[in-house]
Amino acid sequence: MGAEQNEQKGISRREVLIGTGVFAAGAALGHLGGFVKTASAKEGPANQWPWPYVKLDPAKTAELAYNEWYRVFCGAAVINSVFSQLEEKIGEPYKSFPKDAFVFLEGGQVGWGTICGSPAGANIVANCIIGPRIAGSPVAHQISGDIMEWYSETKLPVYVPNNPKIDPKLIVQTTSDSPLCHISVGRWMKAANQPLKSAERKDRCARVAASTAYRVVELLNDWHDGKYTPVATFSAVKEHGITGQFNCMDCHGNDVPEAPAPKA
Numbered sequence: 001m002g003a004e005q006n007e008q009k010g011i012s013r014r015e016v017l018i019g020t021g022v023f024a025a026g027a028a029l030g031h032l033g034g035f036v037k038t039a040s041a042k043e044g045p046a047n048q049w050p051w052p053y054v055k056l057d058p059a060k061t062a063e064l065a066y067n068e069w070y071r072v073f074c075g076a077a078v079i080n081s082v083f084s085q086l087e088e089k090i091g092e093p094y095k096s097f098p099k100d101a102f103v104f105l106e107g108g109q110v111g112w113g114t115i116c117g118s119p120a121g122a123n124i125v126a127n128c129i130i131g132p133r134i135a136g137s138p139v140a141h142q143i144s145g146d147i148m149e150w151y152s153e154t155k156l157p158v159y160v161p162n163n164p165k166i167d168p169k170l171i172v173q174t175t176s177d178s179p180l181c182h183i184s185v186g187r188w189m190k191a192a193n194q195p196l197k198s199a200e201r202k203d204r205c206a207r208v209a210a211s212t213a214y215r216v217v218e219l220l221n222d223w224h225d226g227k228y229t230p231v232a233t234f235s236a237v238k239e240h241g242i243t244g245q246f247n248c249m250d251c252h253g254n255d256v257p258e259a260p261a262p263k264a
């Protein structure tokens with residue numbers, strides 16, 4: 001079995017290296033273009049990518065995320081819905097991962113309304129499993145861009161839970177045009193005419209977490225099958241010379257400033 005096939009099957013690089021000895025390992029490294037160049041013998045399995053992965057059922061993951069939202073809220077709900085299943089099916093490094101540490105993603109990080117915890121959680125999941133771009137594979141970075149774009153452009157929530165706590169008719173769908181919790185929740189609150197503390201708003205956010213967990217598992221399954229192709233094309237850094245989201249006019253109106261030109 002070639003190294004690439006192993007990878008697609010989710011067998012960790014470490015297992016491959018241990019199984020094939022130094023000479024073959026060197027050859028495999030060359031073959032993969034330094035995919036594991038940040039891993040060294042001193043580092044534990046959590047720093048060696050990709051982490052072992054088996055395909056998960058997106059609907060089952062979404063259901064777990066929906067229920068988990070009521071315990072740990074959006075970001076940690078997305079993380080736990082994926083990692084709890086992988087912990088059961090695989091074990092480490094998922095077993096050692098401090099899942100509940102990510103409760104702080106709630107409310108766009110401790111209520112500050114910055115990035116919505118759901119895409120943040122999904123991106124933590126993708127980057128832990130596939131590895132950060134500096135480890136050699138661009139895929140986690142690309143999936144993260146896709147999650148940001150999908151979240152911003154999709155009428156959410158998409159997922160309807162099996163046993164909804166609130167009548168689905170009361171949960172309207174809105175497009176946030178932004179990954180920011182403040183804007184996403186604000187647009188929904190306005191459309192639904194519901195205050196932040198309402199049971200409806202809470203259930204909406206639980207379903208957004210479930211919808212996002214569903215989406216990231218679809219993308220991870222595609223990656224696992226070697227079928228993933230990135231779709232997100234927007235980059236404020238490339239197009240505007242500043243980090244940012246695509247909805248410039250939401251905040252700047254018609255007067256979108258131009259960033260200072262790059263130095264030659």
Ligand code: HEC
Nearest residue numbers: 236240242244245246247248250251252256257258259260
């Ligand atoms: C969520 C709101 C928001 C969005 C969306 C947004 N900006 Fe901004 N941006 C701001 C705020 C607030 C400032 C600070 C403005 C100030 O201090 O005058 C700023 C500053 C800037 C600056 C720094 C220079 C200056 O004149 O203030 C540039 C350039 C800029 N934005 C461009 C953009 C572009 C291009 C986009 C879309 C790709 C964008 N912004 C999207 C809120 C936003």
